[in-house]
Amino acid sequence: MTAVATLPDYREQSPAVAERFRKLKQRPVVLSVRGLGKTFGSTEGTVTALQGLDFDVYRREFMCVIGQSGCGKSTLIRILSGLEQPTSGELLLDGKVVHGPGPDRGMVFQSYTLFPWLTVKQNVMFGPKMAGRTGTAVEQEARQWIEMVGLSDFENSYPFQLSGGMKQRVAIARALANQPRILLMDEPFGALDAQTRAQMQEYLLQIWKNIDITILFITHDLDEAVFLADRILVLKAKPGRIDEIIEVPVPRPRSLDQAIDPEYLATKHRINELIHPREQRGGGGVEIPRMTMAGDEVE
Amino acid sequence: MTPPSRHRLIPGWRFFEPIGWKGKLGLGLLAWGSFLLGWHLLSVSGWANPRLLPSPLEVLRAMAELFGERGFGADVLVSLRRILLSFGAAVVVALPLGLLMGAFAFPENLLNPLISPFRYLPAPSFVPLLLMWLGTGEMQKLALLFLGVIWFLVTLLMDNTRAVSRDLVESAQTLGANRRQALLKVVFRSALPTYVDTIRQMLAVSWTYLVIAEIVAATDGIGAMMMRAKRLVRVDEIMAGILVIGVLGLVSDAILRGVRWGCFPYARDGRK
Numbered sequence: 001m002t003a004v005a006t007l008p009d010y011r012e013q014s015p016a017v018a019e020r021f022r023k024l025k026q027r028p029v030v031l032s033v034r035g036l037g038k039t040f041g042s043t044e045g046t047v048t049a050l051q052g053l054d055f056d057v058y059r060r061e062f063m064c065v066i067g068q069s070g071c072g073k074s075t076l077i078r079i080l081s082g083l084e085q086p087t088s089g090e091l092l093l094d095g096k097v098v099h100g101p102g103p104d105r106g107m108v109f110q111s112y113t114l115f116p117w118l119t120v121k122q123n124v125m126f127g128p129k130m131a132g133r134t135g136t137a138v139e140q141e142a143r144q145w146i147e148m149v150g151l152s153d154f155e156n157s158y159p160f161q162l163s164g165g166m167k168q169r170v171a172i173a174r175a176l177a178n179q180p181r182i183l184l185m186d187e188p189f190g191a192l193d194a195q196t197r198a199q200m201q202e203y204l205l206q207i208w209k210n211i212d213i214t215i216l217f218i219t220h221d222l223d224e225a226v227f228l229a230d231r232i233l234v235l236k237a238k239p240g241r242i243d244e245i246i247e248v249p250v251p252r253p254r255s256l257d258q259a260i261d262p263e264y265l266a267t268k269h270r271i272n273e274l275i276h277p278r279e280q281r282g283g284g285g286v287e288i289p290r291m292t293m294a295g296d297e298v299e
Numbered sequence: 300m301t302p303p304s305r306h307r308l309i310p311g312w313r314f315f316e317p318i319g320w321k322g323k324l325g326l327g328l329l330a331w332g333s334f335l336l337g338w339h340l341l342s343v344s345g346w347a348n349p350r351l352l353p354s355p356l357e358v359l360r361a362m363a364e365l366f367g368e369r370g371f372g373a374d375v376l377v378s379l380r381r382i383l384l385s386f387g388a389a390v391v392v393a394l395p396l397g398l399l400m401g402a403f404a405f406p407e408n409l410l411n412p413l414i415s416p417f418r419y420l421p422a423p424s425f426v427p428l429l430l431m432w433l434g435t436g437e438m439q440k441l442a443l444l445f446l447g448v449i450w451f452l453v454t455l456l457m458d459n460t461r462a463v464s465r466d467l468v469e470s471a472q473t474l475g476a477n478r479r480q481a482l483l484k485v486v487f488r489s490a491l492p493t494y495v496d497t498i499r500q501m502l503a504v505s506w507t508y509l510v511i512a513e514i515v516a517a518t519d520g521i522g523a524m525m526m527r528a529k530r531l532v533r534v535d536e537i538m539a540g541i542l543v544i545g546v547l548g549l550v551s552d553a554i555l556r557g558v559r560w561g562c563f564p565y566a567r568d569g570r571k
Contacts (some may be wrong), residue, residue, distance in 0.1 A: 103475030113470040127474040
């Protein structure tokens with residue numbers, strides 16, 4: 001804990017960082033969330049999952065949403081994607097209210113959701129096909145998206161022939177093929193092993209850099225959030241509401257080497273403080289009985 | 300590295316471990332060989348009355364005679380036609396119902412209370428009614444075969460539909476699929492391999508109702524031949540009829556297995 005004392009506060013932005021975020025906020029707002037709330041009714045009463053959420057996501061911004069389990073992260077992204085209806089507030093995409101799911105908001109799920117009966121290329125062409133677009137132009141586009149996620153050699157493979165990381169890359173390509181205004185990602189790398197996950201994060205940043213896309217990314221992994229995001233929306237549980245919106249001072253392009261930079265650590269430390277308050281740390285007050293008589297002591 | 304010999308087990312006795320194709324074939328042949336040999340010995344030893352239990356060879360001889368001299372082939376075709384028509388009609392009716400009832404709560408809760416209890420009524424109990432309503436003609440037989448499978452078919456296809464991954468449907472919706480597209484291009488398409496499994500299993504049930512349908516007021520078909528043979532105490536012919544039904548059942552099962560294997564390569568065993 002002593003090292004922490006020497007870290008700067010992430011809010012003490014250098015002029016360069018302050019300028020970066022001033023510019024970010026001058027961009028057009030792609031997604032605007034206004035007074036969003038969601039209550040679930042059950043026989044035992046009602047549960048407020050989300051309450052009074054207000055935030056904007058700017059064009060080409062990479063925003064992460066983080067919070068303890070049960071803080072309503074998933075409910076939030078399900079509402080944004082249109083799979084659930086909010087009980088209060090509204091959702092504006094490019095200034096227009098949206099209801100229900102639509103191709104203007106792409107979604108990548110944590111579970112593997114490629115259609116198993118379609119090849120990689122057919123999966124990527126699914127969205128355009130639903131919109132009634134067919135033909136060689138669509139196929140050509142699909143090939144480009146597949147190339148972008150580095151899977152050109154697999155365009156005729158079926159999902160069962162791909163690894164978990166490859167499946168998620170196809171899922172990203174499939175969502176992008178609709179040319180959505182925003183890409184919503186619900187812990188997309190949560191089921192992957194640590195190495196693949198790190199690779200996927202770098203892939204994602206590259207894709208984001210190369211195309212005009214805004215990303216809202218849900219995670220419960222502090223490092224993932226700090227590595228990826230421009231800004232991090234920290235949610236508080238019961239009821240789910242915004243705790244703080246953190247402007248990540250770590251410069252881009254990001255690399256894993258930055259994980260020991262002071263601004264990286266300061267940001268991570270701040271999120272950690274927010275989502276694991278001091279009083280909740282340290283074994284959570286559970287008394288564990290000693291069950292060994294052996295002599296060798298452990299610290 | 301070989302484990303110590305006392306820990307080694309005969310192949311096929313390790314928990315949940317499959318056996319190779321040679322083992323499969325060998326064990327299958329062993330079972331059939333023992334069965335046929337036991338039957339043969341029982342018959343020729345005089346232990347059982349050979350008139351009531353003819354040997355397998357005599358059954359084969361009777362079958363050859365039936366096909367060769369008595370025009371049994373026509374009876375088989377009549378039975379086959381009955382199965383195909385009645386079962387085809389049942390699938391055509393059950394498939395849309397199973398799809399809609401599995402996907403949506405409204406049709407499920409409207410129709411399931413009606414359909415579900417019928418599963419417990421044995422189809423043969425409808426024979427007297429069907430005779431009065433439809434007479435002794437072809438329709439009565441087709442109706443009985445239809446009633447024998449339709450209730451199960453609807454409820455099983457509904458369960459198949461319900462087992463479709465919700466995530467796939469939601470993915471499709473976020474990709475811009477409307478309700479109709481999500482239902483047909485995702486729910487139906489996703490459940491299709493399991494529909495084929497259900498149809499294959501219910502086809503077996505349909506074959507089991509064949510003889511019942513052809514016992515009453517029938518002049519042609521495999522079952523009618525067997526009833527005639529009963530009057531003349533031709534057990535060998537009855538057994539030949541049973542054998543033919545068994546073989547036809549197996550063949551239809553194999554065809555549907557082949558369809559499942561060939562049309563859904565992504566959904567073969569162990570593929571995720």
